[in-house]
Amino acid sequence: MDSYIGILDAGIVALLGYGVVFFGLILLMIVITVMGKIFMAKDAKAAKAAAAAPVAAAPAAPAAVEAPTAPGSAGQLKLHDVEPKTAAMVMAIVADKLGKPLNELRFISIKEVK
Amino acid sequence: MSINIGEILLTLWNDSGFAAISSGFFSANGWQNLVMLIIACVLLYLGIVKQFEPLLMVGIAFGCLLTNLPGAGLYHKELWDAFMAGEIGYGTIMHDGGLLDIFYIGVKSSLYPCLIFMGVGAMTDFGPLLSNPKSLLLGAAAQMGVFAAYFGARLLGFSDQEAASIGIIGGADGPTAIFLTTQLAPHLLGGIAVAAYSYMALIPMIQPPVMNLLSTSEQRKIKMVQTRSVSKAEKIIFPILVTMFVALLLPDTAALIGCLMLGNLFKETGVTDRLSDTVQNAMMNIVTILLSTAVGATMVGTNFLTAETLKIVVLGVCAFLLSTAGGMVGGQVMCWATKGKVNPLIGSAGVSAVPMAARVSNIVGQKNNPSNFLLMHAMGPNVAGVIGSAIAAGFLLSVFG
Numbered sequence: 366m367d368s369y370i371g372i373l374d375a376g377i378v379a380l381l382g383y384g385v386v387f388f389g390l391i392l393l394m395i396v397i398t399v400m401g402k403i404f405m406a407k408d409a410k411a412a413k414a415a416a417a418a419p420v421a422a423a424p425a426a427p428a429a430v431e432a433p434t435a436p437g438s439a440g441q442l443k444l445h446d447v448e449p450k451t452a453a454m455v456m457a458i459v460a461d462k463l464g465k466p467l468n469e470l471r472f473i474s475i476k477e478v479k
Numbered sequence: 480m481s482i483n484i485g486e487i488l489l490t491l492w493n494d495s496g497f498a499a500i501s502s503g504f505f506s507a508n509g510w511q512n513l514v515m516l517i518i519a520c521v522l523l524y525l526g527i528v529k530q531f532e533p534l535l536m537v538g539i540a541f542g543c544l545l546t547n548l549p550g551a552g553l554y555h556k557e558l559w560d561a562f563m564a565g566e567i568g569y570g571t572i573m574h575d576g577g578l579l580d581i582f583y584i585g586v587k588s589s590l591y592p593c594l595i596f597m598g599v600g601a602m603t604d605f606g607p608l609l610s611n612p613k614s615l616l617l618g619a620a621a622q623m624g625v626f627a628a629y630f631g632a633r634l635l636g637f638s639d640q641e642a643a644s645i646g647i648i649g650g651a652d653g654p655t656a657i658f659l660t661t662q663l664a665p666h667l668l669g670g671i672a673v674a675a676y677s678y679m680a681l682i683p684m685i686q687p688p689v690m691n692l693l694s695t696s697e698q699r700k701i702k703m704v705q706t707r708s709v710s711k712a713e714k715i716i717f718p719i720l721v722t723m724f725v726a727l728l729l730p731d732t733a734a735l736i737g738c739l740m741l742g743n744l745f746k747e748t749g750v751t752d753r754l755s756d757t758v759q760n761a762m763m764n765i766v767t768i769l770l771s772t773a774v775g776a777t778m779v780g781t782n783f784l785t786a787e788t789l790k791i792v793v794l795g796v797c798a799f800l801l802s803t804a805g806g807m808v809g810g811q812v813m814c815w816a817t818k819g820k821v822n823p824l825i826g827s828a829g830v831s832a833v834p835m836a837a838r839v840s841n842i843v844g845q846k847n848n849p850s851n852f853l854l855m856h857a858m859g860p861n862v863a864g865v866i867g868s869a870i871a872a873g874f875l876l877s878v879f880g
Contacts, residue, residue, distance in 0.1 A: 367638035375633040379626035390619040397612040
């Protein structure tokens, strides 16, 4: 059944509706932020424990091995969890987007964001 | 028994759609059928040649073509009018209806929009939103067009239910618009669906002028820092949490949000890959065919060729523009609050239209600074807009349903 509320009431409903969307999403934002903080704290705790464990067990452990340089990159580009083929594609895309030849760009390292 | 060839040919002619159009050109809406067939061809042109949301536009246009063929009997508006009046049920429609009437049952029962939402959920990565929850504010800000268009439609004399259905075009979310319109103003479904999907296809043209108007060149060059990485456990908990939270807040959104998040859960669990694949591909494709054809079938001449449709088209574009403006204003506020760390362009992605609106933010950003990559930052507000428009629809359904 169609209804026709007054124009003033329609304005109030519009403002109220906009407010409800904000209210809902702000509450959701708080919930997600709290959840994120819990997970970040948990990850930090796990990382701290992992870092402390080898020191206690083997004080003379060798320093972390640096990522190997990518083949054919003149010893400059370092890849972290990235296949050379993927890295080549990334560099080609970046060069294309920037409109510059690939040999004029210098890539230091490429790391997969997980 | 002798055969009268002349009589047979005459009967064939009298039964044909050509006769129906010519004999009832003025008295039985024959001219309207012709105009609608032309409109169907224009929509097919837009879908196929101009590639305006072709996966949906082609189906909508062909449904429009089929429903306006006189004598074909594929869709019966009078049956659905009787259904709305409570005089008949789905059983009668299944028994007496045509093929498109049966397709339309899935729209009327909200089955197709919900299944499409499940597919959208299975194809969406909520990671950017989880890594930057403040994106949700931009998703909320960009719903301004929904409520402004609702108010504008009321000023133009539409009923509350019609105005709410028109307003939701500003959410830039096709399934949500169809879901709400089917519940509140089914007679406007054709016009609203065509307007919503056409404007979604036109986002690369509609949004940039507003984005440039509401930001400075310096602001558009702002590079944003990379956000934190999100763990798998967070991504799994998120859909469960959102479903409980949003459905408890606005139970009318439970169907849409529930399906969206179920699809996302299939994607993220890692143990339901087969289901995720089916939802993303096979099911999504089948439902898209049924939904688009059924929505096109509602574009009957007597319903569509009215001044109301023109008003819907105008209000729809206003809703899109205002939603973009709302998102940009939200982006400006965040830019100011973070002392220039947030590029306001990501605000415009707060209208749903995933991922088109986020791509537009990225493109406009790169025009001002070619080394600026805003896509992942804009995906946060973009997927927040999906949740925001579902909440807006839930509110309107709760008030006017």
